[in-house]
Amino acid sequence: MDYKILTSGRLSSDFKLFIKNYYPDIEIVEAKKDDEIESLLPEVNTIAGFNFLKDQDVSKIKWIHAFGAGVDSYLKLKTLNPDVIITRTTGDLGKQMGEFCLTYILAEVKKIFPIYDNQRKTTWQQIPASSLSDLNVLILGTGSIGMGVAQQLNDQVNKVIGLNRSGSPVDPFHETCSWETLSKIQDVHVVISALPSTPGTAAILDESFFQLFNDIIFINVGRGDAVDENVLLKVINLGQVKKAILDVFPEEPLPKDSKLWNSEKVLVSPHQSGLTTIDDVSKSFELAFKAIKNGGRNSLFVDLEKGY
Amino acid sequence: MDYKILTSGRLSSDFKLFIKNYYPDIEIVEAKKDDEIESLLPEVNTIAGFNFLKDQDVSKIKWIHAFGAGVDSYLKLKTLNPDVIITRTTGDLGKQMGEFCLTYILAEVKKIFPIYDNQRKTTWQQIPASSLSDLNVLILGTGSIGMGVAQQLNDQVNKVIGLNRSGSPVDPFHETCSWETLSKIQDVHVVISALPSTPGTAAILDESFFQLFNDIIFINVGRGDAVDENVLLKVINLGQVKKAILDVFPEEPLPKDSKLWNSEKVLVSPHQSGLTTIDDVSKSFELAFKAIKNGGRNSLFVDLEKGY
Numbered sequence: 001m002d003y004k005i006l007t008s009g010r011l012s013s014d015f016k017l018f019i020k021n022y023y024p025d026i027e028i029v030e031a032k033k034d035d036e037i038e039s040l041l042p043e044v045n046t047i048a049g050f051n052f053l054k055d056q057d058v059s060k061i062k063w064i065h066a067f068g069a070g071v072d073s074y075l076k077l078k079t080l081n082p083d084v085i086i087t088r089t090t091g092d093l094g095k096q097m098g099e100f101c102l103t104y105i106l107a108e109v110k111k112i113f114p115i116y117d118n119q120r121k122t123t124w125q126q127i128p129a130s131s132l133s134d135l136n137v138l139i140l141g142t143g144s145i146g147m148g149v150a151q152q153l154n155d156q157v158n159k160v161i162g163l164n165r166s167g168s169p170v171d172p173f174h175e176t177c178s179w180e181t182l183s184k185i186q187d188v189h190v191v192i193s194a195l196p197s198t199p200g201t202a203a204i205l206d207e208s209f210f211q212l213f214n215d216i217i218f219i220n221v222g223r224g225d226a227v228d229e230n231v232l233l234k235v236i237n238l239g240q241v242k243k244a245i246l247d248v249f250p251e252e253p254l255p256k257d258s259k260l261w262n263s264e265k266v267l268v269s270p271h272q273s274g275l276t277t278i279d280d281v282s283k284s285f286e287l288a289f290k291a292i293k294n295g296g297r298n299s300l301f302v303d304l305e306k307g308y
Numbered sequence: 309m310d311y312k313i314l315t316s317g318r319l320s321s322d323f324k325l326f327i328k329n330y331y332p333d334i335e336i337v338e339a340k341k342d343d344e345i346e347s348l349l350p351e352v353n354t355i356a357g358f359n360f361l362k363d364q365d366v367s368k369i370k371w372i373h374a375f376g377a378g379v380d381s382y383l384k385l386k387t388l389n390p391d392v393i394i395t396r397t398t399g400d401l402g403k404q405m406g407e408f409c410l411t412y413i414l415a416e417v418k419k420i421f422p423i424y425d426n427q428r429k430t431t432w433q434q435i436p437a438s439s440l441s442d443l444n445v446l447i448l449g450t451g452s453i454g455m456g457v458a459q460q461l462n463d464q465v466n467k468v469i470g471l472n473r474s475g476s477p478v479d480p481f482h483e484t485c486s487w488e489t490l491s492k493i494q495d496v497h498v499v500i501s502a503l504p505s506t507p508g509t510a511a512i513l514d515e516s517f518f519q520l521f522n523d524i525i526f527i528n529v530g531r532g533d534a535v536d537e538n539v540l541l542k543v544i545n546l547g548q549v550k551k552a553i554l555d556v557f558p559e560e561p562l563p564k565d566s567k568l569w570n571s572e573k574v575l576v577s578p579h580q581s582g583l584t585t586i587d588d589v590s591k592s593f594e595l596a597f598k599a600i601k602n603g604g605r606n607s608l609f610v611d612l613e614k615g616y
Contacts, residue, residue, distance in 0.1 A: 103418045106411040124561035253432035
């Protein structure tokens with residue numbers, strides 16, 4: 001099959017250059033404005049980018065190469081061809097997100113925000129800090145993102161526990177559990193959601209989930225719709241969550257009227273725990289393209305039924 | 309020799325309890341107020357604590373067990389007996405200070421203060437972050453503190469270089485240099501001072517030192533008098549230092565009129581990168597006491613000539 005790619009949005013110019021240099025046989029067009037998307041879409045069979053499509057007809061699209069790890073917005077397209085191939089870019093997102101989690105866990109245990117605030121008030125006051133090495137961390141999701149985060153935290157904390165659907169062991173987690181066996185896990189200090197957005201994970205972190213914990217740091221680097229804003233504020237109020245570090249939200253940018261902005265126990269990060277680079281995109285494109293040509297699959301291929 | 313200990317200040321009550329429980333043969337008195345120090349001092353031959361002495365006569369004191377790692381203020385006592393034994397507490401200070409350094413380096417590369425400020429302004433704006441793994445870190449001092457910091461950073465950054473007087477290799481530094489060979493070290497991104505305060509290190513980090521670097525993160529967890537405030541502000545202004553993370557100052561608490569409080573490129577931490585615990589103090593006391601009884605020495609013993 002001959003591919004004709006439409007690309008748009010962040011990294012699209014770099015990606016076009018990459019294709020022209022390394023895959024001169026592949027046709028690629030770049031849309032810089034919305035109306036160009038409309039006019040160019042009917043001429044192509046492949047999409048490459050962070051999702052720039054809305055409700056256009058995409059039934060002729062054979063391959064979508066997502067520049068990010070999350071593909072939920074592509075999967076929601078109504079006219080998606082059932083045989084479409086969707087591949088994604090993970091790159092070193094797991095490593096980046098691991099550094100993000102490590103950063104904010106350290107920020108909490110070392111009390112750097114109160115110290116920063118005190119400086120502005122010219123206040124010299126020691127604030128007892130604690131250590132990473134006593135913490136038990138639960139990571140929801142043991143895929144490439146969850147594994148990357150675990151890798152980063154592994155040597156720093158006491159224990160890293162992974163949660164996946166089957167509860168089967170995965171390296172480098174010290175321990176794993178499933179949703180069914182989760183309640184047996186004791187003494188969790190940090191919960192990190194690396195869950196993708198699928199119909200099965202929407203609002204999955206509900207009040208009964210947070211009831212299993214007390215005084216935890218909750219970090220969301222997965223998808224924002226895994227937890228409802230009001231549930232979060234409620235469990236913070238109940239003391240089940242002492243600090244929520246949120247990099248993802250059901251609606252992004254986070255609406256100005258969200259109560260999360262003003263909560264002292266919430267840190268709003270503008271979806272930047274893992275920012276894909278052109279290197280990530282081109283490497284994953286190469287791996288995906290090679291697999292497609294050979295009629296194979298690899299871990300970059302999205303299972304349309306599972307949704308990730 | 310029979311020891312009679314005077315203790316005062318932070319951790320003194322816990323230390324008194326420890327001595328009473330584990331060394332019932334040793335006499336210990338605790339001063340809770342300044343005038344009690346005056347009246348109790350003539351009756352003892354041993355001091356235990358963070359330095360609570362000023363200009364009293366200490367010529368009869370045979371042993372000083374410092375609760376911290378820095379002993380410079382003890383060494384400045386004018387009537388110090390030349391045969392006095394001074395021992396100190398390092399405990400896991402190196403590990404704590406390593407976590408402190410890791411925390412603030414991550415805070416810088418992940419831009420968490422601008423993100424925190426943006427939240428207060430309800431501003432959603434991605435700020436490009438970078439990674440730890442490309443950084444080269446120079447640690448001034450390869451003693452227990454410097455080694456602890458190196459241990460923490462070793463697997464996280466590209467390279468950890470240690471500086472000591474002889475330039476001889478020390479584990480776990482990837483590389484070492486001396487003051488004489490320092491100028492040959494290239495591409496340093498972070499400089500951490502773990503220097504003790506001695507006559508030889510006062511103001512040692514002068515303008516010519518900072519001229520060797522460009523756009524570095526400078527962290528001081530050693531002693532404040534290694535660098536003059538005005539030098540620091542000047543090299544920040546010149547762009548040689550892009551951010552200074554200071555946990556120690558020539559005068560503590562940092563005076564209200566110091567210009568460091570208001571510089572956006574300075575983070576003022578109230579001397580808390582390593583806070584000694586009673587466990588640290590009692591462990592180091594036990595090791596020091598055992599060595600003294602056996603007529604030996606160990607790494608907790610301060611060399612009065614070197615000053616650390």
